[in-house]
Amino acid sequence: MLGTARLTSLRDFRQAGISRRLAVGGAVLTVLALAAALVSLSLGPVDIPVAHVASIVLSAVRIELADVGRTEQLVIEQIRLPRILVGAVVGMGLAVAGATMQGLFRNPMADPGIIGVSAGGALGAVIAIATGATGLFFLALPTFAFVGALAATFLVYGIAAVGGHFSMATLLLAGIAVNAFLGAIVSTIIIVLPDNEALREILFWLAGGLDSRAWEHVQISAPLILAATAVILLAARDLNLLMLGDDEARAMGVRVGLTRAVLLAASALATGAAVAVSGTIAFVGLVTPHILRLVLGPDHRVLIPLSAIAGAVFVIVADTVARTVVQPAEFRVGVLTAFVGAPFFVLLLIRNKRRAQAL
Amino acid sequence: MTRVAPSTALRADDLSFRVEAKSLLERVNLHADRGQMVGLIGPNGAGKSTFLRAMAGVLRVHEGVVWLEGEDLAALPAKEVAARLALVPQLAPYTHGFTVRELVLMGRYPHLGRFEIEGSADDRIARDAMRLTETEEFEARTLDTLSGGERQRVFVSRALAQQPRVLLLDEPTANLDVLHKLRVLDLVRRLVDEGLTAVAAIHDLGMAARYCDRLILLSAGRVLAEGAPEEVLVPEIIESAFGVESAVYRDPATGSLAVSVIGPSAGNGVPPPAARVNGWSDHEDREADVVAPGAKAVRP
Ligand SMILES: Nc1ncnc2c1ncn2[C@@H]1O[C@H](COP(=O)(O)OP(=O)(O)O)[C@@H](O)[C@H]1O
Ligand SMILES: [Mg+2]
Numbered sequence: 001m002l003g004t005a006r007l008t009s010l011r012d013f014r015q016a017g018i019s020r021r022l023a024v025g026g027a028v029l030t031v032l033a034l035a036a037a038l039v040s041l042s043l044g045p046v047d048i049p050v051a052h053v054a055s056i057v058l059s060a061v062r063i064e065l066a067d068v069g070r071t072e073q074l075v076i077e078q079i080r081l082p083r084i085l086v087g088a089v090v091g092m093g094l095a096v097a098g099a100t101m102q103g104l105f106r107n108p109m110a111d112p113g114i115i116g117v118s119a120g121g122a123l124g125a126v127i128a129i130a131t132g133a134t135g136l137f138f139l140a141l142p143t144f145a146f147v148g149a150l151a152a153t154f155l156v157y158g159i160a161a162v163g164g165h166f167s168m169a170t171l172l173l174a175g176i177a178v179n180a181f182l183g184a185i186v187s188t189i190i191i192v193l194p195d196n197e198a199l200r201e202i203l204f205w206l207a208g209g210l211d212s213r214a215w216e217h218v219q220i221s222a223p224l225i226l227a228a229t230a231v232i233l234l235a236a237r238d239l240n241l242l243m244l245g246d247d248e249a250r251a252m253g254v255r256v257g258l259t260r261a262v263l264l265a266a267s268a269l270a271t272g273a274a275v276a277v278s279g280t281i282a283f284v285g286l287v288t289p290h291i292l293r294l295v296l297g298p299d300h301r302v303l304i305p306l307s308a309i310a311g312a313v314f315v316i317v318a319d320t321v322a323r324t325v326v327q328p329a330e331f332r333v334g335v336l337t338a339f340v341g342a343p344f345f346v347l348l349l350i351r352n353k354r355r356a357q358a359l
Numbered sequence: 360m361t362r363v364a365p366s367t368a369l370r371a372d373d374l375s376f377r378v379e380a381k382s383l384l385e386r387v388n389l390h391a392d393r394g395q396m397v398g399l400i401g402p403n404g405a406g407k408s409t410f411l412r413a414m415a416g417v418l419r420v421h422e423g424v425v426w427l428e429g430e431d432l433a434a435l436p437a438k439e440v441a442a443r444l445a446l447v448p449q450l451a452p453y454t455h456g457f458t459v460r461e462l463v464l465m466g467r468y469p470h471l472g473r474f475e476i477e478g479s480a481d482d483r484i485a486r487d488a489m490r491l492t493e494t495e496e497f498e499a500r501t502l503d504t505l506s507g508g509e510r511q512r513v514f515v516s517r518a519l520a521q522q523p524r525v526l527l528l529d530e531p532t533a534n535l536d537v538l539h540k541l542r543v544l545d546l547v548r549r550l551v552d553e554g555l556t557a558v559a560a561i562h563d564l565g566m567a568a569r570y571c572d573r574l575i576l577l578s579a580g581r582v583l584a585e586g587a588p589e590e591v592l593v594p595e596i597i598e599s600a601f602g603v604e605s606a607v608y609r610d611p612a613t614g615s616l617a618v619s620v621i622g623p624s625a626g627n628g629v630p631p632p633a634a635r636v637n638g639w640s641d642h643e644d645r646e647a648d649v650v651a652p653g654a655k656a657v658r659p
Contacts, residue, residue, distance in 0.1 A: 015458070015499050018476060019476070106453070106455065234473060237468065237471075240457075240465065241465060241468060243454075243455050243457075244452045244453075244454060244455075244465075245452045245453075247412070247417045247418075247448070248448065248452050250416070250417045250437060251415050251416075251417050251441065251445075251446045251448075252441050252465065252466075252468050252469060252521075253436075253437045253438035253439075253440065253441030253442070253468060253469040254437065254438075254468075255437055293456070297456060297457070297458070297461070298455050298456045298457055299457070299461060301476070
């Protein structure tokens, strides 16, 4: 069947059934993800040949290919692999949450941080650093950030649900207000902070990065992000109907209030977990689903799983570039995604506008 | 508890709905037997859409009960309601780049479990639904490239793909040309003759009389008249609801009732020139509302 079907252009691909779009898109993106991970594992202050990388990774499942040095093994296993995995799950979480928010807000410009998650996470992290709480226990920083992210989301959701009548418009406005307010608190802390070292640490965190991420960071973020993605995936068809409006969805049999609350909670969880281990990495949640939507259409049953893989690719590639181009110094991955993501996004907008005018 | 006869597909008992102090529905009743088509008529703002939305369970009324095939609609799970009853909205929603085929397939939602995806049977049902409304040729296109009338037919297709036993239509022909108006209403009538139950808000009084078994005339949220088309379409009743003077006669060409609007009734005349914005167009709009609604804007 695959052989007989012609794939002449992206336009035809858009018209293919969901299983086909999922299979082909999934295969292409998975290959990209693996290739990006392999290249990323081999690059760094110590260059490790891709063959050695493959051998080290495969040795985990007891397949020995080549003899590799102990250092190479340590660099891969303890430094690069956890970092890449954190990058992958963070990209996954941000892209999935972005796609979900865009569906819920019926607006392709919605960002996963729109309901205050990122600002809350930032405040949590800043408090942890400013008060010296980071020294209390190993994962104090991500814990504070995660709690901050969820607290901000609850606050924003609570405002939008005041009086028992939930409103997406209020949610958006409350998100803007809470974002601004929390941002002001962060600025105040930065200004009054006497400690220069802490200040540096805060700015570093705010710029978003994956440096010195360890297996523990994978362990705390991956389960949350994978679980949130699974939940969103199960509600993907409901999200399609929600995009057409509350009344439409209700008339088609969707339990609107419940579905929306579950989707919001899952996206907040995914974003919160991502922010907790990586700070604020800009544009991944906005650009990834947007590009995929152009190629695959708006069906969330395709968009959500493929955004997950594409988001992972995006962050792995960005992080690899960030830590290799200006060696031995490091570029922040959050800064790089904004540098690359923003112009690319503008380019897409212009191209799309041209095409719309040509029609 | 009221027992509802099994032949009653849809029944509304004394529905009331208010927004703030304004009463949009005031003890409105309806009953539709299986295989019946009931027309809702009435001036703009009479409450036709509100009534249909209440009967679809989209809007929760403050008082009254809707019985769907003998069961309290408010007590049924939303998905169960949607598997039995479909609503074609008055305004097509904005559809965010979904293609016609994808939208029509969404009609299968109430029939699919959470872990199911549409199979070939669903594809066939959607295709049949598109064929019936002649929207097949647009199946790969997104809705923003279609005309208002074409969009309206797509939403009729989606409701058909839902395979409902009760179909609610909110001005399904408002944007359609004469031919498609006939085709859509012929289609609904044929399905009704095969056992479907339909309630349709129809602006065109002649069309309503021609296709419906019974008419319900709403005005300011109340039922003003109810019965066979001959009983409802009476010049005095039309005048009290719409404020126009009319002549009702049997059209020799179609054999069904026709309503000719002569003009605004006395006391409801053309406003003085100072109050008229576009000269005679005000008068024409009013007339168009009663006899044949002009093309209404549908949200992009
Ligand atoms: N949310 C609302 N708040 C206030 N008035 C409303 C609201 N929704 C509908 N209405 C009013 O209720 C009346 C009935 O509306 P509708 O059912 O759409 O009428 P119809 O479909 O018969 O033209 C109109 O006067 C309309 O302005
Ligand atoms: Mg209406």
